[in-house]
Amino acid sequence: MNKRLSTTIAITVLLTSHAYPETLSAPLQLASTFNIEQDDIMLEDYWVSEKLDGIRARWTGSQLLTRNGNLIHSPDWFTKDWPKVALDGELWIARGQFEETASIVLSHSPDERWSKLIFKVFDLPNSQATFNGRLSELHALKESLQSNTLSLVSQHSYSSLDVLDLALDELVASDGEGLMLHHKHARYIHGRSDRLLKLKKFDDNEARVIGHISGKGKFADVMGSLLVQTKDGVVFKIGSGFSDQERENPPPINSWVTYKFYGTTRHGKPRFASYLHTRPLSDLPN
Numbered sequence: 383m384n385k386r387l388s389t390t391i392a393i394t395v396l397l398t399s400h401a402y403p404e405t406l407s408a409p410l411q412l413a414s415t416f417n418i419e420q421d422d423i424m425l426e427d428y429w430v431s432e433k434l435d436g437i438r439a440r441w442t443g444s445q446l447l448t449r450n451g452n453l454i455h456s457p458d459w460f461t462k463d464w465p466k467v468a469l470d471g472e473l474w475i476a477r478g479q480f481e482e483t484a485s486i487v488l489s490h491s492p493d494e495r496w497s498k499l500i501f502k503v504f505d506l507p508n509s510q511a512t513f514n515g516r517l518s519e520l521h522a523l524k525e526s527l528q529s530n531t532l533s534l535v536s537q538h539s540y541s542s543l544d545v546l547d548l549a550l551d552e553l554v555a556s557d558g559e560g561l562m563l564h565h566k567h568a569r570y571i572h573g574r575s576d577r578l579l580k581l582k583k584f585d586d587n588e589a590r591v592i593g594h595i596s597g598k599g600k601f602a603d604v605m606g607s608l609l610v611q612t613k614d615g616v617v618f619k620i621g622s623g624f625s626d627q628e629r630e631n632p633p634p635i636n637s638w639v640t641y642k643f644y645g646t647t648r649h650g651k652p653r654f655a656s657y658l659h660t661r662p663l664s665d666l667p668n
Contacts, residue, residue, distance in 0.1 A: 409572050410440060410449055410470060410507065416563060416579035418547055423579075425546065427567065429513065429537040432553065433560040433580055434502055436474030437487045437665055441501070443467050448488075452664050457492040460499070463529040471503035471535070477557040481659050488662050504535040504562075505570060512567045537564070546581070554583050584642040587612060587652070588661050591633050595619065604629040608657070610639065616650050623657035633660050 416423070438449040443466040446454035454473075473487050475498050486495045503524075506516045517537065524534055540546040550561055560582030568577035589610035597606025606629075607621035620641050624632070633639050638661040643652030 410438065411505065411571050411578055412574045413562060413578045413580040414574060414576050415585075416581045418543055418550075418581060423563075425540060425543060427565055428539075428563040428579075429517070429566060430540055430546065430549075431504060431535045431537050431562050431564070432558055433562045433582070434472040434474045434535070435477065435480045435559045436472040436483050436502070437480075439471060439473050439487070439501065440507065441469040441471070446473075446501075448665055449667065450664070454487055455490050455492050456487075457496050460492075460496050460531050463527055464501075464532060465523055465527065467523070468506065468508040469501075469503045469532075470505040470507045471501050473499050474502050475499060477559070484660075484662050484665060488664050499531070501532045502535050503532060504564075507570050507572070509570060512569060513564045514566045516570070550581060550583065584644055585652075586640055586642045586658065588638050588640050588666060589613075589618075589620075591635055591637050591639060592617070593635070594632055597629065601629060605632040608632060608639065610641070614650075616652075618651045618655060620655045620657050622655075628657070638663060638666055 437454075439454060440447050440449070441461070441464060446456050446461065448454060473483060475483050475486075483499070486493075486499060503520060505513075506519055509516050509519060511519065520534055524532070540549060546561070553559075553561065560580055563579040563581060565577035568575065571578075589612045591608050592611050593609035594605050595607045595609055596602075597604050604626075605624070607619045609617065609619055611617045620639070623641070640658045640661045641652065641655045642658055643655045645653050647653060
C-alpha cells in the first residue's frame with residue numbers, strides 16, 4: 383500500500399476537495415462479476431475484502447441514504463462524530479443477519495437496536511484519487527475520529543488465484559457471502575465498473591412474489607414453493623432455502639425476495655434457485 387498521508391494533510395484535502403452535497407444524485411459504484419475460472423486478471427493489482435451482506439449506504443456528510451437515495455432514519459448519536467465528507471459503505475451486524483439489519487435500518491422510528499450496527503466504510507465516492515490514494519485518505523480520516531460506530535473494511539492481498547479461491551472457500555464455509563476486488567489504481571466510477579469485481583460461489587438476484595404454491599408430503603399444510611417474476615419478466619419457482627417458519631408465513635404477494643442460483647437455462651431461467659431472504663422495496667437495487 384502507498385505510504386499514508388499524514389493526518390493533517392489528509393483531513394485538509396478531504397474537507398476542501400471532497401465536501402459533499404446534502405444528497406447524492408450520481409449512482410454509487412457497482413461491481414462487475416468476476417469468474418475465477420474464466421477471467422484473467424493481474425491479482426497483484428487488486429486489494430481484496432469481504433463482501434458484506436448488510437445494507438449498502440452512503441453518508442453525504444450530514445445524512446445517511448440508501449443506495450437509491452432514500453433517507454435512513456438513524457439516531458443522532460449513531461452519526462454524531464462522523465466527518466463532513468462523503469463515505470460509501472455497508473450498515474452491518476454480522477454474517478447472515480441481513481433481515482435483522484434491514485428491519486433496523488429501514489425503520490422510520492430508530493430504536494436501541496441501532497447499537498448492534500456498525501458502518502463499514504470501503505470508499506470515498508467524491509475523491510479523485512486512485513483506490514490506493516483513497517485508502518490512505520480513509521485511514522488518515524479514521525485515525526482522526528472518535529466514533530465507535532464507524533470502521534473501515536479490511537483490505538488484503540493474495541499471492542495467486544489458487545490462494546484467493548481457497549480464501550473464498552473458507553469464507554463461504556463460515557457463512558460469508560463472497561469477496562470484492564478493488565483495482566489499486568482505479569478511480570471511483572458512478573455506475574458499473576470493470577475494475578471493481580465481486581467474486582462469489584453463486585449468482586444472486588431479486589424477484590417479485592406473484593404466487594404461493596401449496597406443498598406436498600411433509601409440506602402439505604404449508605407453502606411448498608414461491609412463484610416469482612424477475613424484473614426482466616422471467617417467471618419461475620423457488621422451492622428450497624426456506625425455514626419451517628418461512629413456509630408457514632411465506633413472503634407476501636408483491637413482495638421482493640433475493641434468491642441464489644447457478645447460471646441459467648437456455649430459456650433464461652435460473653438453475654437451482656434457492657431462497658435467501660426478503661428484500662425491502664426501499665433497498666431494492668435499481
